[in-house]
Amino acid sequence: MKVPKTKNTLIKAEDIVKVYKDEGSETTALRGVSIEINQGDFVAIMGPSGSGKSTLLHILGFLDRQSGGKYYFDGKSMDELSDDEIAKVRNKDMGFVFQAFNLLPRTSVLENVKLPLLYSGIEESKWDELARRAVESVGLTHRIEHESSQLSGGEKQRVAIARALVLEPQIIFADEPTGNLDSKSGQMVMEIIQRLNEEEGHTIILITHETYTAEHAQRIIHLLDGKIETDRKVEHRHRANDGHFIK
Template sequence: MSLIEIKKLIKIYSDDGVDTRALDGVSLTINDGEFVAITGASGSGKSTLLQILGCLDRSTDGSYTFEGKEVSSYSDAELARIRNEKLGFVFQSFNLLPRLSVLDNVVLPLVYAGVSKKERVERAEAMIDLVGLADRRGYQASQLSGGQKQRVAIARALVNNPKVIFADEPTGNLDSKSGAVVLEFLQMLNDQGRTLVVVTHELYVAEAARRTVHIVDGRIDSDQPVAHRRIIAKDGFIK
């Protein structure tokens, strides 16, 4: 069974009576364990697609089934629960709460999941250790470098053990060295069987994936496996 399946998805933004068609009939299937890069020029609709796939926004028309269930039938509270339990997010601008500690940031999804205090601290610490920031647990998020922030964001995305991780330009705000660390991490997660959907306009990020979906003007232009996959840990990464 496919994990994600969308059919003829349409998203129209209305702003002051002007309609913008961001997605114009997109159909796509993503299976468990895939690493999909969604590419396209800015304004092509790739981020919109990711947001709808990530249940952060609703489509105007078309169908979206996640794990075999139609997403539009879910209430807002049910969507919140799906985001909490099944999905993880990594944003270009990190979106950490700057005044909270690294630990408090990573713990956040577990708080909303209602995990007990002891367990969530253990799990969050394990994730922080995993992304190599064990010595930064108590730091305020605002005190970290960009690369460290994004690693915290990855730890936060992972802490609920989600089915899919959605990343929107995860290396967009990072230098090549930090970007390499983040991408290497994403590849490692995929190797462990986690499904990844990454939006990027950068070729080398797309080359790290297993499949690229190219969007032009709200439609899928091409959808193909990556021919020469770059393994970041081995091949390195130059911006």
């Protein structure tokens, strides 16, 4: 249990601009986005495809650099860090969950969850313990020796969440985590994500284009054409375990 007493600013983005250059033609994906997100927040980013939500997530997750504006994660800017330090931040402070799961094929659940540990500098003798605990927290202990290809979609996504969790990151970025799942599996995944936020105190940034999924968060940011259209608090949050998860 690590629920922070005071809410520090974890993410501070000012006027973020992102321009893609591709063979001469320029595409502007983000046109001045400013957000502040505190530790322990659960924020959903919504918007139609092409609105720039994935681009924003990549920049917030240190996977891509902005073309203009300033971005600080936990007081650190990508511009001030070496490539190795950026890799370290992604490894230790951030967890990623992707729509397509991205598990290693022909590899067991346990080995998949261990993947971030390979790059962590943590002693190998502790890996098993940490990975088992993460698998347990998503309720897949009975599947731990199975290969990833033997799992259902929902189970795969839960393995991916366990992998994101294994190093206890400050923040988890989830990019359409329920996008490839049926409603029942999606519900289970949202249940886990909500619990991680409320019980474990993880900051969560969730990308989705489904309003219902987004309403599990405390706050919804709407993007349209690379700009923030609305940024509102969710009045009536859905509980993942209230049985109303419908696609």
